[in-house]
Amino acid sequence: MNPVFFAIAALAATPPNILLICIDDLGYTDVSFQGAEFVTPNIDALALGGLRFEQFYVQPSCTPTRAALLTGRYPFRTGLQTLNTIRPATHEHIPTDVTILPEALKKLGFATHIVGKWHMGSASWNYTPTARGFDTHYGFLQGGQDYYNHNISNGQYVGFDFFRNRDYILPEVLGKYSLDVLKEQTISIIRTHDASTPLFMYLSFQTVHAPIQAPPANAEAEARCSHIEYQLRRDYCLKMQALDFALGEIMTEYKAAGLLENILGVFLIDNGGQVEVGSGIFDTFYTRSSGSNFPYRGGKATCFEGGVRGVGFLFGGEQAFPANYQGQTSNKVLHVVDIPVTLLNAANISFPGRVDGFDMFKVVDGVIDDHYEIPLNIMGNATGNSAIRMGDMKYISPDQAYDGYFLPGITVINATDCTNGCLFNITADPFENNDLSAQYPGVVSMMKAKLQVYINSPNFMPEQNADVDPLGLPSEHDGVWMPWLD
Numbered sequence: 001m002n003p004v005f006f007a008i009a010a011l012a013a014t015p016p017n018i019l020l021i022c023i024d025d026l027g028y029t030d031v032s033f034q035g036a037e038f039v040t041p042n043i044d045a046l047a048l049g050g051l052r053f054e055q056f057y058v059q060p061s062c063t064p065t066r067a068a069l070l071t072g073r074y075p076f077r078t079g080l081q082t083l084n085t086i087r088p089a090t091h092e093h094i095p096t097d098v099t100i101l102p103e104a105l106k107k108l109g110f111a112t113h114i115v116g117k118w119h120m121g122s123a124s125w126n127y128t129p130t131a132r133g134f135d136t137h138y139g140f141l142q143g144g145q146d147y148y149n150h151n152i153s154n155g156q157y158v159g160f161d162f163f164r165n166r167d168y169i170l171p172e173v174l175g176k177y178s179l180d181v182l183k184e185q186t187i188s189i190i191r192t193h194d195a196s197t198p199l200f201m202y203l204s205f206q207t208v209h210a211p212i213q214a215p216p217a218n219a220e221a222e223a224r225c226s227h228i229e230y231q232l233r234r235d236y237c238l239k240m241q242a243l244d245f246a247l248g249e250i251m252t253e254y255k256a257a258g259l260l261e262n263i264l265g266v267f268l269i270d271n272g273g274q275v276e277v278g279s280g281i282f283d284t285f286y287t288r289s290s291g292s293n294f295p296y297r298g299g300k301a302t303c304f305e306g307g308v309r310g311v312g313f314l315f316g317g318e319q320a321f322p323a324n325y326q327g328q329t330s331n332k333v334l335h336v337v338d339i340p341v342t343l344l345n346a347a348n349i350s351f352p353g354r355v356d357g358f359d360m361f362k363v364v365d366g367v368i369d370d371h372y373e374i375p376l377n378i379m380g381n382a383t384g385n386s387a388i389r390m391g392d393m394k395y396i397s398p399d400q401a402y403d404g405y406f407l408p409g410i411t412v413i414n415a416t417d418c419t420n421g422c423l424f425n426i427t428a429d430p431f432e433n434n435d436l437s438a439q440y441p442g443v444v445s446m447m448k449a450k451l452q453v454y455i456n457s458p459n460f461m462p463e464q465n466a467d468v469d470p471l472g473l474p475s476e477h478d479g480v481w482m483p484w485l486d
């Protein structure tokens, strides 16, 4: 064989090491490269050397985005669209007949690891990471927890939630800050990984989800946050410093292991920042947070841009992430469903089964169009908590969880009235100031009808039953939120 041809063939046949970093509840303006009032140098370095997306959409809350991230399908195809997310002791899960990203990578021969949050169902071990394509899981099965004691509550029920694969490991992690133990696990995986096998790492850290609990004291972090007067935001800054330090250390480990050149990385948020709302759904579940999406409107659990326009970028070493993408910015309209499709294409296979996503590289290259139409959320009826974007236009339904523009600790700036729904030209008016619904009632009708078309589709799956099963309560399992159906 011609040696040049052989070299090219060998390169193409080597799958990349895939590093998927999903940051929980990170606001659009909570990283310094997008205007935060504190620095995040390691995250900035990845972003500024990567391919940044200016119109990257996610779902308004954790479970729906993560379902889309793993399946390549909008969450209303799997019954996981509810903004309340999967709560402990319910039967909700990714349907087991839907192939998910780690399963496809496992078949290709990847080593597959998830470190951190799952939040994709835990009634049965069959719904959990080690039955869904991951070799290992170190972290928690529910949506969030106390950073030190690793308890999570659902109403009056409180239980522990931290596992190594299928064993709960209370003595190992009790009193230890979750980011620290998750980072140590990540480093351990990298150091012991056999470099002849491609590595898929899903880093799903707890940071920066509520509650706001500062990490153990660190002088450098405190120096970087001391200018912030408002304590909740200062503690938020400290959490972000810990995350930024951890990601810096992890990338150093990748380099030391010789894995860096062949990394294809994705960095995304799962929903907009949880802003400080005085009342509403968060007060019943978690304490306040202090994320910022400003100047975007709204935040987590709303379909305003502050809830769904995400921080998102691709990055990597030159072997897997060619130089022509490095340091670039794209204005294409993209969605979290695109990520698994892109990653599998990079590993030389198509995503098995039906998907809603596109290959992001092909979109950026202009080989295929970006999303003309994105259902930003559909709740099973088109009248509440829903939104759709079509071209420049965005329709947002009534009954969003809350509204306004939020500056941490200081101000809620009232927004124009959307209690009957709104229509925006999102290209001209990304901060959603100017409601056009009275001017273009026909467009509103058409977009509402389009939401209904999705609901009437045979591929629409109603929200799964979210009732609490008493057999899943911690009182049945030594104080642990433990799978119970097996």
Ligand SMILES: [Ca+2]
Pocket: 024, 025, 061, 062, 209, 270, 271
């Ligand atoms: Ca989240």
